[in-house]
Amino acid sequence: MLIAEDDDELRRLLADTLEQDGYTVRTAGDGRGMLAMLSAVSRGELPRPWLIVMDVRMPACGGMEVLSALRLAEWDVPVVIITAFGDMDLHRDAGRRGATIVLDKPFELDTLVCVARALATAPMLEDDEITNSGRKPPFGGDA
């Protein structure tokens, strides 16, 4: 997933939290950096992101502008907008531009993890993993 946040400390915290939950994260310090990463994706130099997290207010180019650019390019990757200025107008604007969800700062990092997990594919198990876990499965694979 890709993250753009201009606050160095928060950016590191977001990246660390999501990496700790098992995701591969690349970060940018502003919207221009995010656009550069997206260009790299379209050139095939970076893997296609399955989630993008962006701050609204950033130098060079804000998250909302990048979001609009993404949707204009018909990229339907889920986008999480984070903002310290989350009034109703901003929420509505983000929704119109195609944001998946808006998180108002300060938000708990677990909320972002919850959002990422809700959008990711659940890990499926095979029979041998169940056996190895040492617990008897309540029912087989036919439910």
Added chain:
Amino acid sequence: MNGPTTSPARRRAKPSIRAFAGDRQASSQPLGYVLLAEDDTELRRLVEWSLEEEGFVVHSAGDGRAMLELLEAAARDEIPLPDVLVMDVRMPQYDGLDVLRALRLSRWDVPVVLMTAFPDDRTLEAAKDLGATCTLSKPVDMDDLVRAVSIVHDLARERELLRSRVGPPF
């Protein structure tokens, strides 16, 4: 899941978030179907009531075995397929993690919200590995629970839409 950012006390949904995937228009259609397993009768009723107030239809069970029976009934189309599962971790018969493990073994990726009064690292790690979307620590604030279920429900719809368009995220 160590460190201050993921300590049990912080594993709560936050109120100030808004998802756009869900259709919140007034409608006679239920918002979604929830299966609930909780052995504490009072808490079960409170969760049922809170989710029903929000517009969800809730079928509930008093332990893990009864939850598995509900899931089997859903698989047989006797009750609607659930959009979200809400489960206590510690329950008689099979616990919430057993049910979650059974779901993943059955390749059923319905989102699961867990509740636990014992949010130790081992439980949280197991929940994560089995793909629980979030684990709320008891005592659970009902507003937080309803928000968590609503967001998970909305985002799951978004996830399905995405898959139908571009395939699963890698």
